[in-house]
Amino acid sequence: MESISRRAFLGRGVLAGTVAATAAIAKPAKAFAAPATGQTKATFIDLTKCAGCGACVTACRTKNTNRYPDPVDDIPVNWPTDGFEDWQEQRDDTDKLTPYNWIYVEQLEVDGVSVNIPRRCMHCDNPPCANLCPFGVQEKTAEGAVVIDHSGCMGGAKCRDVCAWGIPQRQAGVGLYLNVLPGIMGGGVMYKCDMCADRLAAGGVPACVEACPSGAVTFGDQEEMRALARARTEEIGGHLYGDAENGGTSTFYVSPVAFDRIDTALSRKRIALSKKNRTGVPHMKPNVGNRLDTANDMALGMALGPVVGVAAAAIAAAKIVKGDDAE
Amino acid sequence: MSPRPAKKRTVARQDLGNRIAHWLIALSTFALIFSGFGQMPMYARYGVTDLPGMAWSGDFGITLIVHYAASIGLITGIAFHIVYALRLRRFDILPRRGDVKESVQIIGAMLGRGEEPPSHKYLAEQRLAYAFIGANLLLVTATGVVKVVKNLPGVLLPGPVLFWTTMLHNVAAMLLVLGVLAHLAAFLVKANRPLLPAMFTGRVREEYARKRHPLWFDAEDGPRLELLPQPTERRRRPRPDGTQRKTAG
Numbered sequence: 001m002e003s004i005s006r007r008a009f010l011g012r013g014v015l016a017g018t019v020a021a022t023a024a025i026a027k028p029a030k031a032f033a034a035p036a037t038g039q040t041k042a043t044f045i046d047l048t049k050c051a052g053c054g055a056c057v058t059a060c061r062t063k064n065t066n067r068y069p070d071p072v073d074d075i076p077v078n079w080p081t082d083g084f085e086d087w088q089e090q091r092d093d094t095d096k097l098t099p100y101n102w103i104y105v106e107q108l109e110v111d112g113v114s115v116n117i118p119r120r121c122m123h124c125d126n127p128p129c130a131n132l133c134p135f136g137v138q139e140k141t142a143e144g145a146v147v148i149d150h151s152g153c154m155g156g157a158k159c160r161d162v163c164a165w166g167i168p169q170r171q172a173g174v175g176l177y178l179n180v181l182p183g184i185m186g187g188g189v190m191y192k193c194d195m196c197a198d199r200l201a202a203g204g205v206p207a208c209v210e211a212c213p214s215g216a217v218t219f220g221d222q223e224e225m226r227a228l229a230r231a232r233t234e235e236i237g238g239h240l241y242g243d244a245e246n247g248g249t250s251t252f253y254v255s256p257v258a259f260d261r262i263d264t265a266l267s268r269k270r271i272a273l274s275k276k277n278r279t280g281v282p283h284m285k286p287n288v289g290n291r292l293d294t295a296n297d298m299a300l301g302m303a304l305g306p307v308v309g310v311a312a313a314a315i316a317a318a319k320i321v322k323g324d325d326a327e
Numbered sequence: 328m329s330p331r332p333a334k335k336r337t338v339a340r341q342d343l344g345n346r347i348a349h350w351l352i353a354l355s356t357f358a359l360i361f362s363g364f365g366q367m368p369m370y371a372r373y374g375v376t377d378l379p380g381m382a383w384s385g386d387f388g389i390t391l392i393v394h395y396a397a398s399i400g401l402i403t404g405i406a407f408h409i410v411y412a413l414r415l416r417r418f419d420i421l422p423r424r425g426d427v428k429e430s431v432q433i434i435g436a437m438l439g440r441g442e443e444p445p446s447h448k449y450l451a452e453q454r455l456a457y458a459f460i461g462a463n464l465l466l467v468t469a470t471g472v473v474k475v476v477k478n479l480p481g482v483l484l485p486g487p488v489l490f491w492t493t494m495l496h497n498v499a500a501m502l503l504v505l506g507v508l509a510h511l512a513a514f515l516v517k518a519n520r521p522l523l524p525a526m527f528t529g530r531v532r533e534e535y536a537r538k539r540h541p542l543w544f545d546a547e548d549g550p551r552l553e554l555l556p557q558p559t560e561r562r563r564r565p566r567p568d569g570t571q572r573k574t575a576g
Contacts (some may be wrong), residue, residue, distance in 0.1 A: 132387065153488070187372075306402055
């Protein structure tokens, strides 16, 4: 009897724990994403004010020029493919994201309206790129910046594949893989905007924000920026992007034109580009989902696994012990 | 009916609980290894996705879900195994002092050098293999749980924690692959093959148990008990009252 009541007690305890865990996991992402410290930063980009001057691009390139890849002359071919990703000859291109250009201004005509959209890493609240890096060399800092450690990156480009927008870009012939098994494993280093994490750590703002002459870009605490963006959206009867997308981001775009129309225009543009140049021209699909959503829903099952295993073992073992005692 | 010839008589070695735990852990581990390699960006690069029916293997979303699903099986199996062994006080697979030396002797005997020492239920090398595979499974599971928590919205880990968790997970997984390969390779050795049925039917040949595992066979609770005259004629199927299970495991 005693063992049964103890088991029942244990069972109830586990059930209570499981319910609590379920409730915690089932909470909407927003509740988790809200910065407890108020330190998480974000950018509010008002597309009604962006003139497409490219000052942000120039500022970014100037600030980061020393961090751009400097590949070896003889880049190894990635076996068993017959190529590698090399952007050196397009290092001056500023009309897309490349390892040598971490922000660009998308210029589109949508339903007769000109829109200029500075594009770069969205710095997601729950970034699949950083979470799924197979070598653990991408992190999201306390300020919300998603940062790649160039010295540890093997250039497998998984971050680009799992990014909702395919933001990180790869340059071959540089990085750790050259010292491991060049040509056999890895393929270079991934590059993207890091929200000027060094400037943030020193209490500053990103170079692109500082450079904007038209007041289109505002930088500050994430919740403040969200509130500003939502208010502006309401004010102009416009559209908001980056608030819900990929489970929430640190970049809020407010546009007078609907984002599905913008995305359609972007798709048309991409189709006309060569295959190589289609990378680094991110879409703007509204409500794009997070690659981790399904997996995170399964985390509850992982919490239940030990409960089931322990209970089954206790019952099975008890039967055997009982059988022995009966003899 | 004539009694079964002594050569074909079998004794119980692994009960149902052990076999279920073994196969749940084994199959989950295979799925985890395959999907884990899929999480390294390699199937698309090395052409696995070009194999018929394997295009899905290059999709990180799919291999991640497979990895999560299989990990549920692994964690369930490990939890079952630990509680089952503790509750039944079965510790005969844990390494003992002198196991390394004894393993060398056993391998030497397989190569025709010297006599193989008499074994308990498990060979010294089996106990070492268990510890090696078990330790790596625990390490890969513990770091895996950290990685799962880290993937949840709102959970941020400091860079060094993220790096070392990932590194330990990868290294433990690689060691685990080596352990599993060695475990499988053990059956290339003919002397070990009589052990194979233990994980399927739960039984091994009596003759094998008697010769190679005398310290188990002749133990107080060893399978010799099974062979004592029974009130009724022995049948191949376990009796419904489960008394045969007493000697299993």
